[in-house]
Structures are given as C-alpha cells and as structure tokens.
Amino acid sequence: METKTALVTGSTSGIGLGVATSLAQKGYHVIMCGSRSKEDALEAITQVKSSALHSVHYVQADLKTEAGMVSLCKEADSICPGGVDILVNNAGMQHVTPVEDCSLAKWNEIVAINLTAPFYLISHFVPRMKQKDEAKKRLFCDSQPTGKPVQVSQIADLVLFLCSPGADSMTGTSLVMDGGTIAK
Ligand SMILES: NC(=O)c1ccc[n+]([C@@H]2O[C@H](COP(=O)([O-])OP(=O)(O)OC[C@H]3O[C@@H](n4cnc5c(N)ncnc54)[C@H](OP(=O)(O)O)[C@@H]3O)[C@@H](O)[C@H]2O)c1
Known part of the structure; x- marks a missing residue:
C-alpha cells in the first residue's frame, strides 16, 4: 500500500x-x-x-x-x-x-x-x-458528560481511525470530542 x-x-x-x-x-x-x-x-x-x-x-x-x-x-x-x-x-x-x-x-x-x-x-x-x-470531515456526538479531560492518546486514536478505510463513508461533517461538555 x-x-x-x-x-x-x-x-x-x-x-x-x-x-x-x-x-x-x-x-x-x-x-x-x-x-x-x-x-x-x-x-x-x-x-x-x-x-x-x-x-x-x-x-x-x-x-x-x-x-x-x-x-x-x-x-x-x-x-x-x-x-x-x-x-x-x-x-x-x-x-x-x-x-x-x-x-x-x-x-x-x-x-x-x-x-x-x-x-x-x-x-x-x-x-x-x-x-x-x-477528503474527509467527520461528526461524533455523546450526550452523557464524562467529567474527565480528553486524553491526547484518545485524539490520536481518533485521527488514526479517520485516516483508515473504515472511515471512508464519514464525510461532510464535524467531530466533537469533549467528553460530552457541549451536549450537556
Ligand atoms: N488542550 C485542551 O484542553 C484543548 C481544548 C480545546 C481545544 N484545544 C485546541 O487544540 C489545539 C492543541 O491544543 P494543545 O493543548 O495541544 O496546545 P499547545 O500544547 O499549546 O500546542 C499548540 C501548538 O500550536 C502551535 N502554534 C501556536 N501558535 C502557532 C503559530 N502562530 N504558528 C504555528 N504554530 C503555532 C504550537 O507550536 P509552537 O509553540 O512551536 O509555535 C504548538 O505546537 C489548539 O488549537 C487548542 O486551541 C485544546
């Protein structure tokens, strides 16, 4: 590849x-x-x-x-x-x-x-x-706040996923990774 x-x-x-x-x-x-x-x-x-x-x-x-x-x-x-x-x-x-x-x-x-x-x-x-x-843009949401800070490794894992073929159908959207803070 x-x-x-x-x-x-x-x-x-x-x-x-x-x-x-x-x-x-x-x-x-x-x-x-x-x-x-x-x-x-x-x-x-x-x-x-x-x-x-x-x-x-x-x-x-x-x-x-x-x-x-x-x-x-x-x-x-x-x-x-x-x-x-x-x-x-x-x-x-x-x-x-x-x-x-x-x-x-x-x-x-x-x-x-x-x-x-x-x-x-x-x-x-x-x-x-x-x-x-x-070109890829993504969206994820969670409505239950975790109350915990987001870890760098979690963001890195997300980026790796977005770069993988498994994310090919996610497009035209935005992602939030904030432990549910905005949703709250
Ligand atoms: N950490 C959080 O809780 C949090 C929450 C929400 C959003 N964010 C956002 O996530 C991103 C990363 O956050 P972080 O906590 O990892 O920040 P950070 O440790 O302060 O890192 C910021 C990075 O941006 C670079 N940078 C800053 N000004 C720049 C400039 N004028 N030109 C080029 N590069 C520049 C810095 O490089 P140099 O020092 O070499 O310029 C550094 O590598 C930021 O956009 C931040 O606003 C962070």
Missing part, C-alpha cells in the same frame, strides 16, 4: 505532538510544524522520529502570518509534490478572558491562528486531496 503523508500543524507540543507521534508509528510520512525554530523543536522531532516507520520532516512557520502560511504550503509541497494526504489543522491558541479585556490585537491573533490558517491550508491542500478522493 502506498505510504501516505500527513501534515500536522502545531505538532511541537501537546495534542499535535501526540497525533504526529501516533501517525508516524502507524507508518505515515509526517510533516511537523510549529512557529519555534527547528533547534527549539528538537525534543519533539526526536520523539516523533524515535518510533517512526517512515520520514519525519519539520517546517518552521508562523501561521499567524500570510508569509508563514505560504511558506508552509511551499515547503510541504516540496517534501510531498503530489500534495499531502492528511491535514491535521491542530495549531491554535486559547485566551480566556472577559470580552471587555480582550484587545483587538489579541482577537486578531486568535482569529489568524485558529481560523484563517486552517482556511488557508484547507484551500491549498484539499483540491489535490479531492483528486485522490480522500
């Missing part, structure tokens, strides 16, 4: 690092991304590479900026000329504050990383995914 390539944004820490590690372990080529330098990302890169079956690349890109988004797309295309098979738009930030205390600059930063970057990356990569007939 052809080895697929996954681009995981925000894979220098937390959830993205867990997802990148799982995908590498399962035999995907992995392109990691973060805004920190390669030197500062070394520990994360080493973690992903340590159990990887195929290639692991790192691209430094500040996804709050247009230059960063363009540069990530360019580098990912150079690593994987046919276009990546899987895009995990994980990079993001949270800023919890009363609305009156949130500056316009902070708002713009949040929108840039959490919304604009995923939009840009999807618009860049999805056309070629469609040609491969592999």
Whole structure:
C-alpha cells in the first residue's frame, strides 16, 4: 500500500505532538510544524522520529502570518509534490478572558491562528486531496458528560481511525470530542 503523508500543524507540543507521534508509528510520512525554530523543536522531532516507520520532516512557520502560511504550503509541497494526504489543522491558541479585556490585537491573533490558517491550508491542500478522493470531515456526538479531560492518546486514536478505510463513508461533517461538555 502506498505510504501516505500527513501534515500536522502545531505538532511541537501537546495534542499535535501526540497525533504526529501516533501517525508516524502507524507508518505515515509526517510533516511537523510549529512557529519555534527547528533547534527549539528538537525534543519533539526526536520523539516523533524515535518510533517512526517512515520520514519525519519539520517546517518552521508562523501561521499567524500570510508569509508563514505560504511558506508552509511551499515547503510541504516540496517534501510531498503530489500534495499531502492528511491535514491535521491542530495549531491554535486559547485566551480566556472577559470580552471587555480582550484587545483587538489579541482577537486578531486568535482569529489568524485558529481560523484563517486552517482556511488557508484547507484551500491549498484539499483540491489535490479531492483528486485522490480522500477528503474527509467527520461528526461524533455523546450526550452523557464524562467529567474527565480528553486524553491526547484518545485524539490520536481518533485521527488514526479517520485516516483508515473504515472511515471512508464519514464525510461532510464535524467531530466533537469533549467528553460530552457541549451536549450537556
Ligand atoms: N488542550 C485542551 O484542553 C484543548 C481544548 C480545546 C481545544 N484545544 C485546541 O487544540 C489545539 C492543541 O491544543 P494543545 O493543548 O495541544 O496546545 P499547545 O500544547 O499549546 O500546542 C499548540 C501548538 O500550536 C502551535 N502554534 C501556536 N501558535 C502557532 C503559530 N502562530 N504558528 C504555528 N504554530 C503555532 C504550537 O507550536 P509552537 O509553540 O512551536 O509555535 C504548538 O505546537 C489548539 O488549537 C487548542 O486551541 C485544546
């Protein structure tokens, strides 16, 4: 079977690092991304590479900026000329504050990383995914709150499932994995 390539944004820490590690372990080529330098990302890169079956690349890109988004797309295309098979738009930030205390600059930063970057990356990569007939969007729901935090390994397992043939009929939908918090 052809080895697929996954681009995981925000894979220098937390959830993205867990997802990148799982995908590498399962035999995907992995392109990691973060805004920190390669030197500062070394520990994360080493973690992903340590159990990887195929290639692991790192691209430094500040996804709050247009230059960063363009540069990530360019580098990912150079690593994987046919276009990546899987895009995990994980990079993001949270800023919890009363609305009156949130500056316009902070708002713009949040929108840039959490919304604009995923939009840009999807618009860049999805056309070629469609040609491969592999674009997927999913939805899951649970109405009983667990009261427990979601584990990185659970998200990684979900991503692995979404990348598998078993998920081929799940499309045009969104997924929530929050222990039932929203449903409550
Ligand atoms: N953890 C939670 O409970 C939770 C709940 C709901 C949603 N989320 C969302 O899930 C995602 C991951 O959360 P997490 O807890 O794993 O966060 P995290 O540990 O803070 O990781 C965030 C990742 O995003 C990258 N990133 C941040 N700003 C960036 C930028 N300007 N350009 C490129 N990369 C950037 C960081 O890389 P660098 O440091 O190298 O820039 C890092 O790899 C986020 O989008 C978060 O909002 C998390």
